[in-house]
Every structure is written in structure tokens, then in C-alpha cells.
Amino acid sequence: MPSTGSDAGRKPVTFPQYLLLNASRFADRTATRHKDLGIWQSWTWKQQFEEIRAFSIGLQEIGVGEGDKVAIVGTNRPRLYWTFCAVQALKAIPVPVYADAVAEEMAYVLNHAGVRLAVVQDQEQVDKILSFSDEIPLLKDVVYDEPRGLRDYDHTHLREFAEVQKTGREAMEADSGRAKAWADAIEASDGEEVSVFLYTSGTTGRSKGVVLKARTSVKAACDTAEFDHLSENDNVLAYLPLAWAGDHYLNYAQGYVSGLCMACPESPETVAHDLREIGPSFYFAPPRVFEQLLTNVMIRMEDGGAIKKWMFRHYLDVANKYGEAILEGRSVPLGGRIGYWLGEMLVYGPLKNTLGFSNIRTAYTAGEAIGPDLFSFFRALGINLKQLYGQTEAFLYVTAQKDGEIHADTVGKAVPDVEIKISDDGEVLFKSPGMFVEYYADAEKTKETFTDDGFVRTGDAGIFDARGDLKIIDRAKDVGKLRSGSLFAPKYIENKLKFFPNIREAVAFGDDRDFVTVFLNIDLAAVGNWAERNNISYASYQELAGLPQVYEMMREHVDQVNRDLSGEELMAGSQIARFLVLHKELDADDGELTRTQKVRRGFIEERYTPLIEALYDGSAEKYVETEVTFEDGRKGSISATVQISDMHTHPAVGATKEAAE
């Protein structure tokens, strides 16, 4: 196998240069798969190169040139991934946008970036863009992938993807030097151009456009591909939002530098099934996906027969005892190895196969803290699940766990070429090869984010533990103090709550208050199944969430968390005094969560002010009306009387400094 760069003369510094390289070094290896009409279609690197070239030259024909911004909107589809490279080949700038963004959010991003052309998936996205086309005067053309339902639209500024490719192919036929000129332009690049604008999900207000340079992005991707030994023999399933830095990094950037094969699911609903068929060797999912999987497995097992249940429980115990040790190559007694081997035959193997995890060599999770039990569950099954800490601004890794140095409560050490330190006020700072250039058209924010010595402020509060691993406790700005002076780290408390399968989401309050209170969201799947088994009927989330039995269950969980907290010196003062179960699920459409499903604390605080007041004024219940936004953008409202429950706090256990570890 030719080593990277040997036949290109020098190491590529842009992704289109990698495309040219891969089209020669991996010409007949599969680059992309996509399930269409029930059959996996595939493209080799050479075919992919031809598709991209045709589209890129077609774009050139309709006037796209250096520095133009091109929006990409849709789910994970080969043509949209090709668009990244086709656009970069012209030194234009791809701007992926979250496909499920409502029209207003999308208009903001398109306007802010100054998008000239949009490549979108289907009619839904075309309609969305047309609905605000007056507000974005710079947008000239829209190209769509799927023609369904668009036949009768005005096609003066609307083009089909295949048609643009046809234009490109015709241009190449008409001018024999065209293709070479295109490739030469790519080869000529020194990698100093902008590679992509990645808009942050907007955890803290409006999304910001993170500007990344080609050369540094390539460097970052090469570093981590090497760190995890990725090669052209690996394969992945691209199922995360296209606009998210993680997807762009893991599937596109690492894909191009290592030459791995990326598969696109048939539709967002079929991901679980497609995962099983593809059996990726490298996999990334946020903790909540693993949580969901575990919940589903447990629910399915509850419905299993007695023998199966026994086997599952027995071998899960075996796995918990020996699984992680075997995975990490530590010594295990022969009996344990035999037991684990049997378990692999009877339980773990089939289970991993069902989940699509049979071939996983490396799996990562990041974005939020992962429960220790959850983390161990997957590792005990023999899945090499690790944690990383990253940021869009770092593109992407800051720290990652090395094989053999895995701990549930830390995110590992800095990855190669990355420097991290912790500022005096507890904030994590980093310098990395993939580090961003600036926030697009926002010099002020850019200046705020960089320190004087060139480090990037992450906005996360963290500490190094005794092993030198980084531990993230919360957003730096969210860490506050109770009036008693105790430290209040809301996320730390919320995560402890969310580790219970029955609790889907939690929001804690307490900064500058007398005591800590929380909002809870129950997990509809888990609690719903429990209700079914106990013959408790319910018609909606709202009804289930308000049931006294459910409140009793939540009280037990909250009490357990309080007990945990009482054992930790720093946190004992921030035990939960009162809580309520929200009458609706927190939702990104209502602005309560970001598109990556993170809680938007400030917004929730504002939206549910009456409920927070009720938590602190001692009332036992409160009537509220809440406006909700449906998926099509229309609004409605739901109302409910929400119960509030009081909790006992536990006395702090003094001499347990070490036990808190």
C-alpha cells in the first residue's frame, strides 16, 4: 500500500488534494456507500473523484468562484458530502447548515455567512429557503439533490444536482484542457485558504461561524487518524448532523486523509438497521445515544423469556467482573476467561451484532459526561469505547483517551500536538493544530475567545486529576455559588440525575439562591415501559409525568443523588432541596435545547420563570401555560398544573476527601 503522499510528491494540505491522491492510491477501493431503493450503492474513490469533478466544474459554470460561500443543507447523503469537496476545489467555502433548523434560524446563518448558492437535499429545504429568499439578497441559486415534488417549481434559479454535473461534463467535453486546469488549480494550493465555516450549535445565544483553514484542518485530521490508526480498511456510518463539527471531522476530514469508506444511511429512521448491516469499525455517538441503546436493550430483555433473562443477567455479571480487564489486556483468572468466552458466544456476540457493534475497533463518545455504569456496560461487552473532549474551535480533538488509559470520569490527556492548561479561574484553555482562525464577521467575539498568549478559551471549567487526566465539571460561566457560599456546579448535579435511565433531562438552579432546585424530564421510553408493566395507564407525556407514582420514583432518584453529593466535600452543600417534573419534554424546536440536544439554561430560566419562583416560594403546585412550536413552525400551547416535591438533605460526610475520587 503506498504510504501517504509518496506518489503526490508532497503531503497534501487541502481535502481536494487528498481527493486527487485517493483517486490514484485507492482508485478501486470503495469510498462511499449509500442505501438506495433497499440496496447498498457504492462509489470507488475514482468514481467519487469523477462525480465531484463534474459537479465542481458545473458549479464553476454557474458562476461559483474563489471565496464564494455555498450552504449545504440536508441529511447525510453522498452528494452533499461531495459538495464539500467540489466547493473546496474552487477555493469557495462550504457552509453546512443544520437541516432541522427552522426557517428563521436558517435565514440568520445564510445571511450572516453571505451565502451565494445553496445545495440542499429536497423539496422541504427548497421550500424553507424560498420562504425567506427575500431576506437573503446574496443567495442567487439553489441546487437540489432529490427532484421529487419540485417539477412544477420555477427553475430560473433552481437546478437539479445531476443537471449541474451534466453542465460540468459538457464543459469538459467542449474544452479538453478544462479537467486538467481544474486539477492543477487544486494542486497549486498552499492550504492557506479557508476550508469551511462551521456554525456552532448556539448553546449560548446566536450561532457563531467558526472559520477553519484548510492546512490546519488537514493537519488535525492526520494527527487523530494516526492516533487511532485509521486506514483505508476502516468503515464508518455517517449519521450525525452534517453541519456538526464532529460529523465533518470524523467522516469527511478523517475520511479523506485516511481513505476510509463512509456509508450513508437510507433515511434518518433506518440508522439502527443500517448500522447493523454496515458494522462500522470506527463509531462515534454522544452519550445519549448509548443511553438510548442501553435503555432499549433493557426494555427488550424485560420482555424476554425466563431462560433468556437469566442468561442475560448471569453473563452480564461475568462481563462486569472480567470484561474491562480482558479488553485492557490485564490478567484474568482462567475461570473468568472461560466464563467470558461463553458469554461472548451466548450473549455479548449476538447483542453486539444486533446493535451493529460487532466490528468496532474504536468507539468514541463526547459532548457530555457519560454515566460510569453506562460506560462500563459497553466496555464490559468488549467494545473499545473511549471518551474525547473537543470543540468546533479546535477542529476537533482537545483530549482523547489512549487505549488502556480509560476512566469513566475523565476525558483523557491532550492529543498529539495539542497544549492544554487551566486558567486561574478554572477555565480550560488549549492550543491545537486545527485551531480556528476567527469567528466569521465577529471580531469582538474572536478577541474575547483568544487569550493574549494565543490560547483558546473553551468556556468549560475543568481540573486535572492525580493521573494528569482532564476532568470537565461544567461550563465555566455556569459554575456559581449558593448564598451559603457552597460551590454550585449545575451540570455536575444534572449529570448525576441523568445517569438514572428514568430521567432524560435535568436542569438545576441555585446560583445566588438559598438552596438547589431542579426541573426533571422523565424518559418516556423507560418510564412508559415501567408503567405498562405495572398496569398504569397514561395518554401523554404530560399525564405520565404528573402521576404520583412517577413522582415517588423521582424522589428516590433525587434522594440517591443527595446521598452521593453529601459524600463529596466540595459538593455536599449543593444537595437538592426541591424538584418538579416538567409538563413537557424539552425540545430544540422550542429553543430549550440546542440542535445537539444540550440544555440552554438561560433560555429555560426565562421561559419558566413562574415555575422557578414556585420552587423558591414554597408552593406545592403551580399552574402554567407554555407555548410550543410544532415541526412546521406553527405554534400552540399546553397548560398544566405542575406538582412540586420537597426533599430531605443529608448531612455532609466530613472525612471522605479521598472517597470522592
Place this chain on the structure above:
Amino acid sequence: MNQHIDPGSLRADDGIEKGGMLLHVDNISLSFGGVKAISDVSFDIKKGEIRAIIGPNGAGKTSMLNVINGFYHPQEGTITFRGEKRRRMKPHAAASQGIARTFQNIALFKGMTTLDNIMTGRMTLMHGNLLTQALWVGPAQREELAHRETVEKIIDFLEIEHIRKTPVGRLPYGLQKRVELGRALAADPALLLLDEPMAGMNLEEKEDMSRFVLDVNQQFGTTVALIEHDMGVVMDLSDRVVVLDYGRKIGDGTPDEVRNNQNVIDAYLGVSHD
């Protein structure tokens, strides 16, 4: 052979221009014993349009659909489909002539998967005999593959990839309705009859279904006749509306004309019939 499998072959060879007369119902009367379900109703369906049949409960709408697809035989009147007059016909003959329908109460094979259910919609277009199909050899194999491809296109079209292999009995109601539409589409119909396609659906499901009906009509050029109670849906979707009440036709025209028709308003607001 390809001629039979090619989607659209049925529609292509009837020689009727878009907007031409596809079906003509003349002075139809239907009674069951002493009960007159339909009396002296005439209307037409043009090729390529979406035609709604509305009316209060018991107005004879479903009976009318049953007459059109040959399930009931009217005592009086004639039906002209694609220029050919007919009076008596078996439902399966209607199916092979290019009329497909969905039902008010879902009539799927509950134990079969979505894929198999939609595949049954292609039955009338299959030519192999029992032996070749059972052995899956030669033409039977090629034929099934071609049919499967059409079915996959329908699955893609209706966005039901995720339930391809799920037994339909386990699906929620809205999805079952969609599968039923898929099966009707699989028959490659020139005329698609939909009996209350939105009944019992929530708003989102209704919007989805409306979009599918419009897309079917626009993309495949399929003529659609539908019965529906949701007036918003009817007025938005249909090109022309015929209104029945107590088995008689009381209105016919564009949604606007029908909306302003005094007879129709009376029928819906419950003016006494004396």
C-alpha cells in the same frame, strides 16, 4: 414483457390527453332492497385531476366508489371508463383495467410485512404461473426483480424505508394508511380511489398524506378520486368536488363554487328535508 412492468405503461396506452374524460358516470341508481343508496347521479372524472366526493354521513359516497370499482352493480345507468361502456364487472377486472383503491377501514394483510403487502399490489401485473413462481426460475425471477424495483421506488416515495420489513399489524394507524396507499400505487393505477385517506389522523399525518396525494398526482400524473370529511383537506387538494346528499347529487364544481352552493351549505348545516 417489459411493456407490462414499465410503470406508466397502463396510463400511456389509453390515448386520453390530460384533461380528457377518463371516467363518466351517467344516471346511476343503486338500491339495496327498498333502500335507495344512490339515485340518478351523473358526474365525470377528467384525466390528471384530483376529484373529491363529499357529503354528510350516509350520503352514498362509499357506495359510489364501490360502483366505480365494480363492487356494486347499479340497477340503472352506465359507467364509461376510458371510452368503454360497462355495466357489469367484477372488482378484479376493475383492478386489471387500472382502478386501484384504499379503504375506509384499513384492509391490509396484518401478518405480512410492508414490502409484501405492497408487492401484492403488483399481483394483477404478474404473468408467471404458479410453477415458475414457486421455483423462481427464468422469466418469473426476472419479473419479480422488476416488480420489486417498482415497489422499492414506491417505498422510497412514501418514505417508509424504516418499516420495510415490519409486519403491518405492528404499525401505527397513520403508517398503515400509508402502506395501503403504497399497495394501491403498486397496481400502477390510471384511477386511484381513496376512501377517507385522512380519517383518524393527526394534523402532521394529514399534512404528510396530503403531500403524498399531491405528489402522486403531479409526479405520476395519476388521476385521484377521494372521499374525505376534512373540508380543509378537500378544498386544498381537489381540483373539482362533487357533493352527494341522501344519494342525490346536490353540487358539482370547483372548491369555491361548491363552498358557495346553497344546497351544499344546507346539507352540511342540517336544513330539514321536506
